[in-house]
Amino acid sequence: MECEAFIGDKLSPNSSIVTLTTDFGLDDPYIGTLKGVILSFNPSAVIVDIKHSIGPQNIAEAAFVIGNSYRFFPTNTVHVVIVDPTVGSARRLVILETQNGTFIAPDNGLLSHVLEDHGKLILIDNDSNVALPFGCKAYWVNKSEYWLPFVSSTFHGRDVIAPVAGYLSSGIASLNFGEAINGLHYNPSSKPILGKDCITGTIVYSDRFGNLISDIPASLLSSITYPSFQIGERHITGLYKYYSEGHALIGLISSFNTLEIAFVNGNASEVIGAKVGDKIVVYSDLKDINNDDSIKRIY
Amino acid sequence: MECEAFIGDKLSPNSSIVTLTTDFGLDDPYIGTLKGVILSFNPSAVIVDIKHSIGPQNIAEAAFVIGNSYRFFPTNTVHVVIVDPTVGSARRLVILETQNGTFIAPDNGLLSHVLEDHGKLILIDNDSNVALPFGCKAYWVNKSEYWLPFVSSTFHGRDVIAPVAGYLSSGIASLNFGEAINGLHYNPSSKPILGKDCITGTIVYSDRFGNLISDIPASLLSSITYPSFQIGERHITGLYKYYSEGHALIGLISSFNTLEIAFVNGNASEVIGAKVGDKIVVYSDLKDINNDDSIKRIY
Amino acid sequence: MECEAFIGDKLSPNSSIVTLTTDFGLDDPYIGTLKGVILSFNPSAVIVDIKHSIGPQNIAEAAFVIGNSYRFFPTNTVHVVIVDPTVGSARRLVILETQNGTFIAPDNGLLSHVLEDHGKLILIDNDSNVALPFGCKAYWVNKSEYWLPFVSSTFHGRDVIAPVAGYLSSGIASLNFGEAINGLHYNPSSKPILGKDCITGTIVYSDRFGNLISDIPASLLSSITYPSFQIGERHITGLYKYYSEGHALIGLISSFNTLEIAFVNGNASEVIGAKVGDKIVVYSDLKDINNDDSIKRIY
Known part of the structure; x- marks a missing residue:
């Protein structure tokens, strides 16, 4: 860019x-x-x-x-x-x-x-x-x-x-x-892959709070109506604007302006057992969301 | 103040x-x-x-x-x-x-x-x-x-x-x-409680050396002739001016100007197994002191 | 000096x-x-x-x-x-x-x-x-x-x-x-001892990379044709100029201008199990070297 x-x-x-x-x-x-x-x-x-x-x-x-x-x-x-x-x-x-x-x-x-x-x-x-x-x-x-x-x-x-x-x-x-x-x-940096129904990215940084920073830019997420996230066998729903709006595991936009997975008032890296290099997949939960009022897209 | x-x-x-x-x-x-x-x-x-x-x-x-x-x-x-x-x-x-x-x-x-x-x-x-x-x-x-x-x-x-x-x-x-x-x-900070025969305070900070810093101000201790200290089941006697004047577990006035429990050339937090939030009680050992020449009040 | x-x-x-x-x-x-x-x-x-x-x-x-x-x-x-x-x-x-x-x-x-x-x-x-x-x-x-x-x-x-x-x-x-x-x-600092066939020094610092810094000055090593090094039971051959020229355990001149033992792209302290205070002995491997073409003295 x-x-x-x-x-x-x-x-x-x-x-x-x-x-x-x-x-x-x-x-x-x-x-x-x-x-x-x-x-x-x-x-x-x-x-x-x-x-x-x-x-x-x-x-x-x-x-x-x-x-x-x-x-x-x-x-x-x-x-x-x-x-x-x-x-x-x-x-x-x-x-x-x-x-x-x-x-x-x-x-x-x-x-x-x-x-x-x-x-x-x-x-x-x-x-x-x-x-x-x-x-x-x-x-x-x-x-x-x-x-x-x-x-x-x-x-x-x-x-x-x-x-x-x-x-x-x-x-x-x-x-x-x-x-x-x-x-x-030059070593090419990690880049997400756009699939037909999903985006596959990588955890590129884990910080002191255990927040997992991915390489998926915020701009890619804005086109997904109800995104949900998969790391290993863990499924995470909801993209929030602030930590304080969610509970437990959530997605939000990191200060690196990419997708971040966090655990509100906790340590996502420890809870999930995820580390730098692990894959993260973004799905659109349009179908699921219709059956689950608790999922909302705030951001 | x-x-x-x-x-x-x-x-x-x-x-x-x-x-x-x-x-x-x-x-x-x-x-x-x-x-x-x-x-x-x-x-x-x-x-x-x-x-x-x-x-x-x-x-x-x-x-x-x-x-x-x-x-x-x-x-x-x-x-x-x-x-x-x-x-x-x-x-x-x-x-x-x-x-x-x-x-x-x-x-x-x-x-x-x-x-x-x-x-x-x-x-x-x-x-x-x-x-x-x-x-x-x-x-x-x-x-x-x-x-x-x-x-x-x-x-x-x-x-x-x-x-x-x-x-x-x-x-x-x-x-x-x-x-x-x-x-x-405003969140009220921890304050010691003055009892009839004792002062009950709290460990509010533990530093790199394992020194246990309490919320009991030096000014309160100056009125006690022969203070001794209780953390958990551990009884500590003697309020010293310098680390080098005592041995093992001692009390002294911290650089925060409050009661501190230290272990001379060691780690009081590890020795006692105490941590921030634990209670510390100050007694006057006037009675005990008469039976124990080894206890002195230097400070 | x-x-x-x-x-x-x-x-x-x-x-x-x-x-x-x-x-x-x-x-x-x-x-x-x-x-x-x-x-x-x-x-x-x-x-x-x-x-x-x-x-x-x-x-x-x-x-x-x-x-x-x-x-x-x-x-x-x-x-x-x-x-x-x-x-x-x-x-x-x-x-x-x-x-x-x-x-x-x-x-x-x-x-x-x-x-x-x-x-x-x-x-x-x-x-x-x-x-x-x-x-x-x-x-x-x-x-x-x-x-x-x-x-x-x-x-x-x-x-x-x-x-x-x-x-x-x-x-x-x-x-x-x-x-x-x-x-x-004044506390005399650690100094190496010159023997008839060897120099006996001490590990005086271990850094973040596990590099073991000795008290043996570079000037002493320059007089040894094919130096090898002994820490505990570990024998290390070869004095290199750069990390990248060697493999596994090597000797080189530290940024303190003394003998250093390093493990290329690894942690010598952990590999050897050595720590500050341990002895290190420098031998001349003139005899050995004649039987081993792989050993070279670059520095």
């Missing part, structure tokens, strides 16, 4: 926000030292943690998280995304410039959702690389004069990405940090 | 601190995006996390946490408190202005401790609403022109509260965000 | 960073209120969390963490380190000034790694105190006019250290906060 209107654009022309989305956790000093390096190179940087508890080496989760978060930051924000199981190998560190934010990450698919947001993607080789969407630019971070003088083997986040993020957030242009490139690694 | 002298007042006239106390946890991107929105509306905001691991939907815990934290921030701080099980229902989002800080929260009792700090509270209806204490003002946040253009059903924290908190922290007056109201929802 | 070149020095002359390394966790309001006090005394302070999940009362872990983190911050940073099991006892709160940063902590060994970095340490009494290394100064924080007006018994971090850290970060000189002292408490 094309980019929608952006939150906060032009409201903060001089801010220099750096966001962090990583699998480093918060129980080690890694993120603290990474922040120290960013602030050493840009003392005015405002650093915001998006999520550090990405599952270790879980590139898909990080791609989903940054892909659903960047729009809530000013467009001059620098988004650092690090899940880097092949640190030090041939994988490149890259900068992606879009009109909605600047991203720096290992080129291993972490920016797939962001790329999808910016235009139709076309494969340019047999190695899962796609051409940059119109209006985007990308650079291979390969000029070592901008890195820490000593680069460790295992923590390029601190030694390479952090200094470059510091410089970027202070206004130094991306082209200084390496050569322009015309494609990036 | 009336307000005591305030920490840091007038020391930081130009700061624009926004604190966050929520049940969102730190394992999801919710808090990150909420911060992005605050910074989009006030790039100078300094955001401080107080606690995000409030038990899901635990309004009483959040009320206790913010009620015991706000005094340690400058008086021009904006305190965001979000535990919102009835998001989207008739519950209002409100701003409370006091001489000690500005608060924005769902009107579901989250500000009960703060209200208690600012004067005697008088019920104004049969729905648990109290009149505002003298010197306080409140507003119903209902002017949608200050919110994000698209408001989700499930995350008003990001879509309504965050933009308003951003504006508030940048100096825009509360009255712009909605109509003045004369009362707020 | 003497100090190496410093990251970011002079790049951020006006910043006022305060780092926090504590055992308070992030599940209680303690760190939030501590930050509120710092910001009350210095609204311009930029506060960076290094690690709050230090094991309760684990002074050695905190000493390791700050000792391996401070070099990644500007030299005018104020580093707050709080693990304080004897809060309120005779233990002093102290400021240590070095050319690489200013530290404030209880004088219980927390600054041992930092002291080791700044010169040869000489005991000055039988109570584990060492003379200050050349170029360092220290002060006993004992002037209460800089503290909060009411000092609790259990939380000197908030009531004493935070105000002083706020003042320090705003540029007020250390000598204002108390009298100069000539020694600090």
